Amino acid sequence: MRDRLRQITEAAVAAAITTGQLAVQDVPPVIIDRPRDKAFGDWSANIAMVLAKQAKKRPLEIAELLAALLAENCDIVAAVEVAPPGFINFRLATPYLTDAVKEIIRLGPEFGKNQAGAGERVQIEFVSANPTGPLHVGHGRWAAVGDALANVMTAAGYKIEREFYVNDFGNQMALFGVSVAARYAQLFGIDEALPEQGYHGAYVTDIAQEIADNEGEKYLKLPAAERHDIFRRHAEEQVIEHIKRVLESFGVVFDIWFSERSLHEAGVIDQVINRLRDSGHVFEQDGAVWLRTTDFGDDKDRVIIRENGQLTYFAADIAYHEDKFERGFDRVINIWGADHHGYVARMKAATSALGYDPDKLEIIIGQLVNLFREGEPLRMSKRTGEMVTFEELLAEVGPDVARYLFLTRSTDSSVDFDIELAKRQSQDNPVYYVQYAHARISSILRRAAERGVALPVAGVADGSLLVEPAELELIKHLLSLRETIEDAALLRAPYRLTKYAEETAAAFHAFYVQCRVITTDEALTQARLTLVQATQIVIKNTLTLIGVSAPERM
């Protein structure tokens, strides 16, 4: 729709130029937008105002000129109007709208998909929680955002891979192994202290308990180093399995789980550092090896090999991103929590140093989730392990509510999540509002079947019977699914889907109250059933992208 209008408007501009009515050198891209007020029409273009200066003509004059050209060759538009200070407003033709309803039914699950992404290969890395403990609620948000973004970009014609980077190397992992070992020893009455910086959560004891249950006390005799290593490996395995299971129950499945340790073991980090050294971006100082990230806009240079010879996390991350680009992605998207945003500049700088275009690395910084219960904030401490895990949240509110609420805000703003409010099945809860529309539709279709009313075969019903404002308003909303998917994908803004879902549900509920579907007027019943089916398709497609179920009854 928007594409069509853009094309014909561009054609009108071109025509005006070739006929000499418009003297313009550079034609800026035509932007088709929604008018603020529906009274102005369905779509509008501001191109006349943009061209005014170049063409040395009054905007209104240009608008009149273009409107005249537009009105000639356009069947999808009923009226092209000009409004001061120079807007060109389009009013869609009703026959076009009613025909479009049949098109939605014909396309079904495919309706709304498009090629805005032009087949670009994109990797999205998200969640990437350390395998040293359970997922927290913030991870849940990244899971919802990353997965929905992957869904909507796929629908917009991108080729997407989902990846989880596993930080299974280094101090934290070692400390985790030592912590489990200590708890294990304690289970057998041996007084082994947890390290100062170790992991104190109750889940550490659970893991130790499981090892004790399955394998007894045989590890007690092993030397400490060996024991720590065994426990580290065991604990890591268990935590990753747990993370996978929780994410799967949330409907999020990754294509690739990428191990940091594999980079160390393959020696690729040293290779990448050598490459950077050869290209002159590396220097030594104070006994450490540094990457000169300030050459690429970072605040300060960064250590990649510490004085003690150990690689930093950053070094591994450079090799990891080198690997991503080596795999041939056109674009790489990382979703990070706000607590990592200080890391963005150096990662972009490293990308440049490696010789890749830093704009190919997009980093989405997401604000955190604040948990509440009945308006009271829930304090969370990672250190003591006293916190609501993502798994517990899921158990309380269920995946649909969690996924939906995590996507109701732009990633730039933090989500205040009240557990009691989320559980309450009330109007405070937008997820039910949307699902209810779907359930209502299913109910109408069931009722029609009960009464022996044949469901319309696509294309047969007489669309011209749909003339009520509520009907036409609903149709317009349904048709904008495509633009919504385009915008959500191109702007990396999956939260737009929930907004769209609510608007569509609202348009349906209004229609429902004003227009009875199943009546004695057979032709009208058929036409409205067609519209209802199309609405069901649109709501279901939208909820599917969000990752929320579309219930048949509630």
Added chain:
RNA sequence: GCCCUCGUAGCUCAGUUGGAUAGAGCGACCGCCUCCUAAGCGGUAGGCCACAGGUUCGAAUCCUGUCGGGGGCACCA
């Protein structure tokens, strides 16, 4: 101190390459079920778009500064 981010209705937030009279949900108030699901619909009230300058035909949107909330400034991950 420096960097990032946010500041829009009582509350939570939309408003994106600068456009028309500033938008939604919740909350408040007033209405609507003989009827396909009232988990719904309609209406009313509610605004110095944090503040001050600047850019231009036009600024919630872009620039500069100030104030306020959040986050970050490791040879941790």
